[in-house]
Amino acid sequence: MGHKHNDLDPIIECGIQSTPIDPIKCRQSLPALSDAGGYVCFEGLVRNINHGKSVVRLDYEVYEALALKEMYRIAHQAVSECHLRCVRCWHRSGSLGIGDTAIIIQVLARHRAEAFRGCRLVIDSIKTRVPIWKKEYYDDGTVSWSQCHEHGSEPAL
């Protein structure tokens, strides 16, 4: 269960993990902040189609030392720009199947507008800035490094 934080300092926690992300456990360990009225959680899942090709599984490769630094920089930036109380983010490495959680981002803020905006900022920044690569395996036996991130192809809020 989450524990009580009375500190006004924001809580920031980021990680790369090679084991499955368990969203229920992430929710259970969310810090209890009595002044946070908005909680937004984003999970990115492995989709079965990318650029019109049928994906059967993928591998995430991570330049871990720099990826972690950049994730923390993004989290600090979101905290400061969106007045967040907490940002937690974990990204997978290794082999994933369709439907697996590739990333989870949890954001707490005093109000929902800040929480939505902060969560969006974190995921959009991670997609363009963090050194993580995706090797996709297709149902026709071919394999390729996904070359284009999705920044710009997602509709704006």
Next chain:
Amino acid sequence: MQSTITVRYFAILRDFSGKNDETVRIETGTNAGEIYLRLAKAYGFPLALTDVRVAVNDEFTSASHPLQDDDILVFIPPVAGG
């Protein structure tokens, strides 16, 4: 004067070089971009220098970064996390 640096490869650049890392002898002060062009020619990298980002000693920098002995150099192809 000569220096020895380590180049680490990730993703598509690892596939093309066929290795995780290697040590490279350089003239001290050679910039990262020059090293990329040399390696791209040797391994046939499918990306231009302008398509990759540069990191030295686990921090982002520019292609004009002059390299010193024991530096760890990484070229970062377009990312696809999230």
